[in-house]
Amino acid sequence: MQIYPADLTDSQWVKIENLFDSRKRKHPLRAIINALFYITESGIQWCMLPQEYTGWQLIYCYFRKWTAEGLIEEMNESLHAICRKQAGREESLSMGLIDSQIVKTSSMTQEKGYDRGKKIQGRKVH
Numbered sequence: 001m002q003i004y005p006a007d008l009t010d011s012q013w014v015k016i017e018n019l020f021d022s023r024k025r026k027h028p029l030r031a032i033i034n035a036l037f038y039i040t041e042s043g044i045q046w047c048m049l050p051q052e053y054t055g056w057q058l059i060y061c062y063f064r065k066w067t068a069e070g071l072i073e074e075m076n077e078s079l080h081a082i083c084r085k086q087a088g089r090e091e092s093l094s095m096g097l098i099d100s101q102i103v104k105t106s107s108m109t110q111e112k113g114y115d116r117g118k119k120i121q122g123r124k125v126h
Contacts, residue, residue: 002052006041007034016078019071027054033075035059 008016013030020029035053039046049056066072081091 002050004034004038004041006037008037012079012082015082016075019075019078027058032059032062036063 008030016033017029031053035049036059038044038053039049039059046056046060049059053059063072066075084091
């Protein structure tokens, strides 16, 4: 099987493999997760997944199941913590920023705001 840049490294796989149950499967979980990362990284449609991976229907089925169970989010948080640790930072974020802007709208809309700095009237978007 070809190795893609979006594939998990061995150290990343070791950190998240304990999130999954250890039952035997026909297709290895690491290959399924690598397929999910491939789709995310390349932005392709499900049916355009390379033939090297298992059928896209199986990958999509796992994605839907893991999303409903919250496993995708848990896996993302684990990998994010690893990346932050490797960069010499704390595992969790200490601060977050929210930005907004005013988008011009027609005069017919009810929701309006005013940006004094830009002198624009419109709808506030975050």
